[in-house]
Amino acid sequence: MTKESQTTLPDRPVKGSTIHRVLDILEMVAAAERPLSPTDLASALNIPKASLHRLVGVLEEQGYLQTRMNQRGLQPGQRLNKVAMGVLACAPLQAQRRAILGALSNEIGETCNIAVPDGAEMIYFDRAETHWPVRVQLQIGSRVPACATAGGKMYLSSLPRAKREALVSQLKLVPYTSNTQMDSQSLMQELDVTAERGYALDNEEYIEGMVALAVPITDADNRLYATLSFHAPCMRIPFAAVTDFLPQIRKSSGALSALLAD
Numbered sequence: 001m002t003k004e005s006q007t008t009l010p011d012r013p014v015k016g017s018t019i020h021r022v023l024d025i026l027e028m029v030a031a032a033e034r035p036l037s038p039t040d041l042a043s044a045l046n047i048p049k050a051s052l053h054r055l056v057g058v059l060e061e062q063g064y065l066q067t068r069m070n071q072r073g074l075q076p077g078q079r080l081n082k083v084a085m086g087v088l089a090c091a092p093l094q095a096q097r098r099a100i101l102g103a104l105s106n107e108i109g110e111t112c113n114i115a116v117p118d119g120a121e122m123i124y125f126d127r128a129e130t131h132w133p134v135r136v137q138l139q140i141g142s143r144v145p146a147c148a149t150a151g152g153k154m155y156l157s158s159l160p161r162a163k164r165e166a167l168v169s170q171l172k173l174v175p176y177t178s179n180t181q182m183d184s185q186s187l188m189q190e191l192d193v194t195a196e197r198g199y200a201l202d203n204e205e206y207i208e209g210m211v212a213l214a215v216p217i218t219d220a221d222n223r224l225y226a227t228l229s230f231h232a233p234c235m236r237i238p239f240a241a242v243t244d245f246l247p248q249i250r251k252s253s254g255a256l257s258a259l260l261a262d
Contacts, residue, residue, distance in 0.1 A: 066078075154224070215246075229249075
């Protein structure tokens with residue numbers, strides 16, 4: 001091969017390069033159990049503070065990171081959350097994900113959904129509809145309050161307790177139904193129980209006449225990535241019978257978690 005015909009390939013990122021540092025910052029913020037300050041990041045990643053502040057500023061400007069409302073620490077921004085959602089949405093996983101979700105819906109006989117957390121809300125990411133004519137319509141992309149839904153309470157219960165307390169204290173509790181939890185202390189107690197047992201319940205707390213059960217979908221590090229739920233009119237499944245389907249929904253969440261791990 002002559003010198004003229006040789007193709008010059010771009011250099012691969014080396015440790016300490018800007019792209020390497022940006023990826024390390026995003027990975028650390030996404031994996032942290034508490035919001036991290038720029039000082040935390042600079043120390044842990046051995047990045048000069050001036051460089052760290054510059055990179056964080058760009059990431060905030062572009063929407064990949066955002067500063068918490070109380071100005072204490074950084075958390076994933078909307079664009080980083082969209083990247084995370086895109087992992088489940090990518091074509092290689094889509095068919096397998098929908099097959100698992102559809103099989104669960106057929107087995108239970110009710111609508112099943114996957115939701116992802118976004119601050120104090122959950123976003124319905126995917127769903128498999130029941131064949132029954134009487135059903136609750138919550139479309140893909142719908143946002144629901146974390147504090148009044150099974151998936152939302154599953155997510156809140158997965159947070160470290162200090163972070164959970166801080167988030168619950170900031171929530172504006174709205175009486176969606178007569179069963180909606182309106183006391184922060186009681187909600188915290190329910191979240192403690194949920195964290196202990198590993199599943200969450202909704203007893204007509206968001207929509208009157210609807211009950212639900214949710215379990216976590218976890219990543220390779222066993223952290224909650226999304227939630228798997230089913231919901232049904234209580235005229236078909238009374239609240240006392242909701243947990244009868246726990247083995248089926250846990251089996252499906254295990255299969256979805258395995259997709260992420262792979």
